[in-house]
Amino acid sequence: MTSKVSGIAASDGIAQAKAYLLIEPDLTVEKTSVTDTDVEKKRLSKAIDESKEQLAKIRAIAAESLGEEEAQVFDAHTMVLSDPDLIDQTHAVIDNEKVNADFAFKQVTDTFIAMFEGMEDNAYMQERAADIRDVRKRVLARLLNVTLPSPATIEEEVIIIAEDLTPSDTAQLNKKYVKAFVTNIGGRTSHSAIMARSLEIPAIVGTKNITELVTEEDYLIVDGIEGEVFINPSEQDTAAFNKKAEEFSQLKQEWDRLKDEPSVTKDGKHVELAANIGTPKDLEGVNSNGGEAVGLYRTEFLYMDSSELPSEDDQYEAYKKVLEGMGERPVVVRTMDIGGDKELPYLELPKEMNPFLGYRAIRVSLDQDGIFRTQLRALLRASVHGTLRIMFPMIATLPEFREAKAILEEEKAKLIEEGTAVSDSIQVGIMIEIPAAAVLADQFAKEVDFFSIGTNDLIQYTMAADRMNERVSYLYQPYNPSILRLIKGVIDAAHNEGKWAGMCGEMAGDQIAVPLLVGLGLDEFSMSATSILKTRSLLKTLDSNKMKELSAKALSECSTSEEVVDLVNQYLA
Numbered sequence: 001m002t003s004k005v006s007g008i009a010a011s012d013g014i015a016q017a018k019a020y021l022l023i024e025p026d027l028t029v030e031k032t033s034v035t036d037t038d039v040e041k042k043r044l045s046k047a048i049d050e051s052k053e054q055l056a057k058i059r060a061i062a063a064e065s066l067g068e069e070e071a072q073v074f075d076a077h078t079m080v081l082s083d084p085d086l087i088d089q090t091h092a093v094i095d096n097e098k099v100n101a102d103f104a105f106k107q108v109t110d111t112f113i114a115m116f117e118g119m120e121d122n123a124y125m126q127e128r129a130a131d132i133r134d135v136r137k138r139v140l141a142r143l144l145n146v147t148l149p150s151p152a153t154i155e156e157e158v159i160i161i162a163e164d165l166t167p168s169d170t171a172q173l174n175k176k177y178v179k180a181f182v183t184n185i186g187g188r189t190s191h192s193a194i195m196a197r198s199l200e201i202p203a204i205v206g207t208k209n210i211t212e213l214v215t216e217e218d219y220l221i222v223d224g225i226e227g228e229v230f231i232n233p234s235e236q237d238t239a240a241f242n243k244k245a246e247e248f249s250q251l252k253q254e255w256d257r258l259k260d261e262p263s264v265t266k267d268g269k270h271v272e273l274a275a276n277i278g279t280p281k282d283l284e285g286v287n288s289n290g291g292e293a294v295g296l297y298r299t300e301f302l303y304m305d306s307s308e309l310p311s312e313d314d315q316y317e318a319y320k321k322v323l324e325g326m327g328e329r330p331v332v333v334r335t336m337d338i339g340g341d342k343e344l345p346y347l348e349l350p351k352e353m354n355p356f357l358g359y360r361a362i363r364v365s366l367d368q369d370g371i372f373r374t375q376l377r378a379l380l381r382a383s384v385h386g387t388l389r390i391m392f393p394m395i396a397t398l399p400e401f402r403e404a405k406a407i408l409e410e411e412k413a414k415l416i417e418e419g420t421a422v423s424d425s426i427q428v429g430i431m432i433e434i435p436a437a438a439v440l441a442d443q444f445a446k447e448v449d450f451f452s453i454g455t456n457d458l459i460q461y462t463m464a465a466d467r468m469n470e471r472v473s474y475l476y477q478p479y480n481p482s483i484l485r486l487i488k489g490v491i492d493a494a495h496n497e498g499k500w501a502g503m504c505g506e507m508a509g510d511q512i513a514v515p516l517l518v519g520l521g522l523d524e525f526s527m528s529a530t531s532i533l534k535t536r537s538l539l540k541t542l543d544s545n546k547m548k549e550l551s552a553k554a555l556s557e558c559s560t561s562e563e564v565v566d567l568v569n570q571y572l573a
């Protein structure tokens with residue numbers, strides 16, 4: 001008999017296949033008393049190290065199959081495992097209560113999870129709780145000496161049924177066999193949902209109890225559009241779904257038709273939809289999703305993926321590949337942004353109290369200008385292979401920009417003197433990710449060719465809330481009117497000088513933020529490639545004048561992030 005289960009539609013599409021239950025092993029821990037607490041601390045440390053190794057392997061698989069941006073989730077997990085608080089508190093429980101590491105680790109992570117989950121209205125905190133749950137399983141499995149299931153081993157067409165899919169589970173999914181997934185818990189912004197959208201497989205999350213309702217003998221239809229699962233559908237249901245699947249594939253084809261279309265609002269206002277990339281390999285996704293430009297090429301991965309400083313020729317080859325791959329379309333290459341959370345083992349950077357406020361990005365480049373000049377020469381040589389735009393990260397003051405630009409000009413003059421061809425139409429711009437630069441945007445706009453707003457950092461610096469610190473992440477608020485005001489100031493400043501303003505922080509692809517950013521007059525939106533076609537189709541439904549009214553209202557009438565979100569939803573309704 002058919003039965004129907006509802007949940008939250010997390011990723012579009014319709015699929016049918018047999019069920020595959022992704023069952024967790026029993027990770028129940030027993031409390032035991034110990035006398036030698038050092039042994040327990042060593043067991044913990046070994047389990048954590050092995051978990052980090054596993055995570056590194058999964059991260060590599062994810063980078064390969066999903067792209068660099070998605071794979072960065074695992075960096076967050078590795079960070080959890082390196083959190084000194086987590087380790088110190090576990091050690092304290094082992095020492096004080098003289099108990100086994102498994103019990104102590106479970107108890108401490110329980111406290112962390114309860115604290116984050118307690119902040120019910122804060123989706124970000126809920127995600128952090130999920131991250132800890134995910135990492136904890138890995139460590140407990142090592143401590144208990146049991147094997148976690150590995151979705152990577154699936155070799156027939158299935159629909160995965162699970163309590164939740166962790167990012168590491170999702171990263172191992174092979175699209176060829178996994179046709180969809182359905183989970184008990186989660187929301188539209190949970191990692192599993194984001195991953196499903198980027199893999200382009202249908203997904204339903206938050207069904208509460210699908211794992212209790214489905215067995216491996218069942219055949220399923222997943223309707224990711226409505227958020228409904230049909231267990232053992234009748235012939236009639238199947239026929240209805242075949243029809244619906246056909247209609248959806250037509251919709252996808254319509255989206256695909258948008259692939260080569262301009263990105264315009266309902267009333268014909270054009271914006272540019274660009275992609276963020278980390279390596280030349282990411283170009284495939286840019287092209288298959290109709291990216292009009294590369295709005296951010298994070299070149300630091302060139303440095304991080306290597307065991308020594310990449311040579312000028314190695315860099316030239318990478319830049320050339322991207323420029324050629326994009327043809328006429330512009331490519332914004334950001335010079336190296338090392339420091340903060342991005343370390344280079346072979347470049348001795350000092351240990352700092354506040355790395356995000358320290359020796360980072362352009363500060364390193366201007367200080368160690370040999371490295372900077374090598375990168376600039378490689379870029380200048382590659383410039384003849386496409387439309388290159390050069391962008392400097394973490395600019396705080398005008399003298400920094402002037403110095404960086406002067407070095408660029410020097411290297412350009414040298415190359416020309418050596419007889420090397422260099423494009424004469426390279427735009428040179430800056431990231432706006434430090435509030436000082438946002439506030440002084442009118443001055444910067446007279447000297448730069450463009451701005452790209454890096455909201456990932458701009459938000460952390462404006463709110464004084466470390467983007468990596470879970471305890472203060474409730475303050476990490478993209479829609480806070482203070483952030484919107486800064487963004488407005490930057491866009492207006494650029495336009496007053498006839499320059500363009502883009503955004504390459506995560507906010508540019510956020511479907512709540514897009515209507516506001518259209519209203520504020522943002523020219524270029526740079527995001528993960530897989531968000532482009534959806535955003536292009538959202539744009540077609542927006543009236544630019546109405547969005548102007550929306551953003552003006554958000555700025556004049558809203559005093560909190562929540563009020564802004566409500567207002568956007570009213571306008572989109």
Ligand SMILES: C=C(OP(=O)(O)O)C(=O)O
Pocket residue numbers: 296298337433453454455456457458504505506
């Ligand atoms: C795009 C940005 O740069 P990154 O995330 O690499 O710091 C940003 O800060 O918004």
Ligand SMILES: [Mg+2]
Pocket residue numbers: 433454456457
């Ligand atoms: Mg940044």
